[in-house]
Amino acid sequence: MGVFSVMGVALNIMVIVVTVRHKQLRQPLSYALVNLAVCDLGCALFGGLPTTVTTAMRHTNFGRVGCGLEGFAVSFFGIASLCTIGVISVERYMVVCYPMGAVLFQTRHAIAGVVLSWVWSFVWNTPPLFGWGSYEPEGIKTSCAPSWNSRDAGNMSYIMMYFSLCFALPFSIIMVSYARLLWTLRRVSKLQLSEAASTHRMEAQVTRMVVAMVLAFLVTWLPYASMALAVIIDSQLQIDPLTATIPVYLAKSSTIYNPIIYVFMNRQFRKYAVPTILCGWNPWASTVELSEGETTAASVNRNQKVLAKECLGE
Template sequence: MHHSFFLPNSSLYTGPHGEPPLSRTGFVILSVVMALFTGPAIVLNATVIIVSLMHKQLRQPLNYALVNMAVADLGTAMTGGVLSVINNAQGYFSFGRTGCVMEGFAVSLFGITSLCTVALIAVERMFVICKPLGQMTFQKKHACRGITLAWLWSLMWNVPPLLGWGRYELEGVGTSCAPDWHSGEPHHVSYILVYFAVCFALPFAIILMSYSKLLWTLHQVSKLACLEGGAVAKAELSVASMVIIMVLTFLISWMPYAGLSMLVVYNPKVEINPLVATVPVYLAKSSTVYNPIIYIYCNRQFRKYAVPFLLCGKMLWVEDEAAEATTTVEMASNTVSPA
């Protein structure tokens, strides 16, 4: 088979007699599965970007991070998603060594930027509701700085493999590329360990701390405002439910991939079926579908414009006009006094 000869770890993707890791039918099924993730991801994220450009009401500082996440997720879907569909349909990685490096870098850049943006959204919501710096207004400059930091942080940690610290290689069944966590060479292992710490563990810690502070603040306000018809308590419950969903989807999307990477790094001799190694890869890429639904289409402001756009002007339900002007988080922030 010629499909992975250009990579040092090609033996991971062929059997002892050079046979492919999956049957032709298996590759076609993977292609269809990836297409089912990629198609909706492209449509949903592109819709968010388009309606944001069309309606100035959506171009508020608190929404900048949501749009940035849509841009990053669209980039992931257009590079990693589309190329995975094509390569799986063919049954091998068809773009050569250079294509592997380019895909690995692009998917990692967009993916880590999206992940960092999720952490940025958590920090923004914590600042708006908990007001740790007093009555500071969240402005455009704050949003732009946060977005710039997310892109620079991702770029800083995805460039080293292009310069020799770490490298981009085939992964899973050999139809997509990513940072090489199979290599046992010390300088590659050191890169993967640092990459895990700063690009997964750190954003996750920020998300947990920010949302923990947010929920604690809402809980305290809920106890003090029990005479207000339960409005604050309802806001607390709504935000708590949303936070749980956000954290769970984050873990479902990224924990298997990060866990498998660390397992191979700490135990290089472990034998993992290529198909098993592919599942975490697809789960991570599936976040491009979850993110716009959870963070954006559950936001009344975006939903008001995005759903009619997707349905060519039709609206499946009628929402209370007073409620449409605000999100649950914004409603809660109006009831919280400065910390």
């Protein structure tokens, strides 16, 4: 947990710093990706590192107030992260399926999505601080989270609302957006038109990166959400504390995956990030990438029309 937390802090700070330093990276999608890095950084600082300390001490020593604040912080950044992935999925859907549409995904839309993700997370993570639900130690009692194993009626009603609006709803938006997006990309690829090839490759590359982020998030957070929901539904279900801790630690390790995926699957970001890490040396740099980028930029306007016609079924 310590290794993952320290690496998560370092990598997410790198994503933020590189994006801020290079104005070429300040695109609508980048606002959401930087916000995702901020969320992961918060989870690592307020979740991963404290859990490392309390696990070494074999118990939480934050007290009830400290436990509530730690549980709130991790849940706040975690739900904001999931909502941000939902914003990214909508952005990809609009860019790929409606490149020439009446409403284009612009910077103001990205900022609005980022603000909404924080507001939504704040609204649904504050009730336990005021009596509806609660934050309690979980697993082997080295970290705190919403009390999903309590049988209190008020607590169970909060957890059900929390699961529905903070996990199931964003998850549904993500799945619908990507199902439509992947279907569109598949149809475009069947056209086998040379004039749409460069745009298709460009959008497909970014889409693969975001899909990898979604899968990484689900692999790390879905076991935790499923375990909590199973305990709520079946009042007789008893899970061993050590077993219950595995999904908790898996969820807290999610902070490291997004920046790794971002660096290695986003060619534009890699162009600036790798030299920053390696003091100016970029092992992926090549004249082939440069020529491909120039060709793509020159043909974007023409190729967008092909994608738009295909998305509209013309």
